[in-house]
Amino acid sequence: MDLELSETLQKVVDGLSSEFSETFIGVYQSTGDTFVRVEAEAIVDICRYLKNEQHFIYLTDIFGIDRFTSEERFEVVYDLVSLRDRERLFIKVRLPEENPTVESITDVWKSASWMEREVFDMFGIKFENHPDFRRIYMPEDFDYYPLRKEFPLLGIPGSIELPNTTPDTE
Amino acid sequence: MQTKHLKNKVDPKFFKEHQEKLYQALEDKHTTIEMLDDEDPLGTEMVLNMGPQHPATHGVLRLALQLNGELIEKAKLDVGYLHRGVEKIAENKTYQEFMPYTDRMDYLSPYSNNVALCTAVEKIASVEVPERAHYIRMIGCELARISSHLLWLGTMVMDAGAVSFFIWTFREREKLYDIFDHIGGHRFTISHSRIGGVANDLTDDAIAMIKDFVDNFPQELKDFHMLLDRNRIFFDRNREVGVLTPERALEIGATGPTLRGSGYAYDIRDFEPYARYDEVEFEVPTRLEGDNLARYYVRMEEMHESIRIIRQCLDKLPKGPVRTDNAKQAYPSKDEVYYSMEGMIHDFMMTDTGICPPEGAESYHAVEGPKGELGYYIQSDGTGHPWRLKINSPSFKNLQALEDMLDGEMVADTVVIIGGVDPVMGEADK
Numbered sequence: 001m002d003l004e005l006s007e008t009l010q011k012v013v014d015g016l017s018s019e020f021s022e023t024f025i026g027v028y029q030s031t032g033d034t035f036v037r038v039e040a041e042a043i044v045d046i047c048r049y050l051k052n053e054q055h056f057i058y059l060t061d062i063f064g065i066d067r068f069t070s071e072e073r074f075e076v077v078y079d080l081v082s083l084r085d086r087e088r089l090f091i092k093v094r095l096p097e098e099n100p101t102v103e104s105i106t107d108v109w110k111s112a113s114w115m116e117r118e119v120f121d122m123f124g125i126k127f128e129n130h131p132d133f134r135r136i137y138m139p140e141d142f143d144y145y146p147l148r149k150e151f152p153l154l155g156i157p158g159s160i161e162l163p164n165t166t167p168d169t170e
Numbered sequence: 171m172q173t174k175h176l177k178n179k180v181d182p183k184f185f186k187e188h189q190e191k192l193y194q195a196l197e198d199k200h201t202t203i204e205m206l207d208d209e210d211p212l213g214t215e216m217v218l219n220m221g222p223q224h225p226a227t228h229g230v231l232r233l234a235l236q237l238n239g240e241l242i243e244k245a246k247l248d249v250g251y252l253h254r255g256v257e258k259i260a261e262n263k264t265y266q267e268f269m270p271y272t273d274r275m276d277y278l279s280p281y282s283n284n285v286a287l288c289t290a291v292e293k294i295a296s297v298e299v300p301e302r303a304h305y306i307r308m309i310g311c312e313l314a315r316i317s318s319h320l321l322w323l324g325t326m327v328m329d330a331g332a333v334s335f336f337i338w339t340f341r342e343r344e345k346l347y348d349i350f351d352h353i354g355g356h357r358f359t360i361s362h363s364r365i366g367g368v369a370n371d372l373t374d375d376a377i378a379m380i381k382d383f384v385d386n387f388p389q390e391l392k393d394f395h396m397l398l399d400r401n402r403i404f405f406d407r408n409r410e411v412g413v414l415t416p417e418r419a420l421e422i423g424a425t426g427p428t429l430r431g432s433g434y435a436y437d438i439r440d441f442e443p444y445a446r447y448d449e450v451e452f453e454v455p456t457r458l459e460g461d462n463l464a465r466y467y468v469r470m471e472e473m474h475e476s477i478r479i480i481r482q483c484l485d486k487l488p489k490g491p492v493r494t495d496n497a498k499q500a501y502p503s504k505d506e507v508y509y510s511m512e513g514m515i516h517d518f519m520m521t522d523t524g525i526c527p528p529e530g531a532e533s534y535h536a537v538e539g540p541k542g543e544l545g546y547y548i549q550s551d552g553t554g555h556p557w558r559l560k561i562n563s564p565s566f567k568n569l570q571a572l573e574d575m576l577d578g579e580m581v582a583d584t585v586v587i588i589g590g591v592d593p594v595m596g597e598a599d600k
Binding site (some may be wrong): 016018020030031032035040057058059060061063064067077079081083086088092109110111112114115117132135136137138139140146147151153161162164167 | 184185186187188190191192195198201248249253255257258259269293294296410420422423425434436440441470492508530531532533535536543545547558560562566567569570574600
């Protein structure tokens, strides 16, 4: 597929592929957005490089995707914004189905903390070296990861303890 | 304070593990606020739970505050009490079917949410939207912004101690509800936007009401300014309260007025213009102080700018259709549905399968909601349902900033700071 990268993004991609030739997998575009795929183990270094060298100083979002394939089932997407160049760049890492773990980027952006917790809560992807690693929406007592594709839409009966509806008869 | 004996005291009835971990996290939180000695002869240290049922927390937000006298040493937020799993629901609905759910996300400005979803779907499925629809959407979005900011103004000033103010801002909101009633037939959750345009054109009545509102509202705003700008009590309660420095605001991921109050002019309408925001003139108000008062000024000026945008939209409002005339992409008009067979079939197909973006396509589109950047990431698998739909909600990010902001503040200011950040739990909890 032909890429229509703007000048600044081209520079960023060139910089990434030369600095991280080992861990840089590829770049592709879809409906005008640019996605860069990298190896999971290099994510912290790449984020630090993009923040310090390429002015992507603002992290807007982190989210997970369940591809529901047998290989590299989970994806984590980092949505970075460069306020100076008015560009948006997505960094993607893929993780295996068994024990998906990736290094936390809270050292680079503090704001990653809640976003990573949300990804963990919804997909069960673990982030290493996270300062406060808990679920965020669901209670800790809940054992499932609701946004995984195998989780039923109606939920699992009895999976969550609900308060007594008639308090007097406790 | 030891959580060990805290646990004994609290003895939660259910979600035991959750409560324990929350208090543990509060204890473990690293803070730079100076603490007293370990000994606490006067018993000034305590852990205070605010919420989830607290009238001033704008919904079901729960704060666990560790206090030292009246000083908040550290704070932890517990969100998720309004989690409904809308992203999971989205995966099981067609794009158009999902739109009414977005009304219930940020329920203070439903119109922006509808437009955010529709523009995102239009981007991924490359749907052309008629000019007139763009302008109607912009008018709706700006009215929604004023409506949301008015609620913020009323509740924030009420949090700061002036109860009657709430009634005056709600009088103006009432007019906005009437306008929305005339635009789309609903006062609150209006669901007026459609993929490929809007549901129906603005009636003459609606346009007259919008014009009337635009003419009269600046005077009201002036009155609000007169009441608050030189008000000693309001000033003292807001100035240098909840300070977020520019570096910290960006680092902690604040967005919308909270980020602009800290000096960064990051506004999606200006950053990556959608609809026809590149054809109207407006300013992006910013302040450098980063305190609650700065956020007040930013939002007040934003309301001025919204009025300016609506005026320009009304002047420029082009004639023409309000929905794209392509039965594979958008609902046909009701005239067609009632009087032609094809129209009816197309209507049925749109309801049954809906619009199908190309397989494997991904896109992210954000709009500037009243609370900040409201983005929709959609990944399609070629069917009428999204494979993955992620909502990047501004309130969630602002709440994270709030957790950071509260450290070192006074407990009496908590409510004012929450009011200044203006979170909506329906959106933060998804």
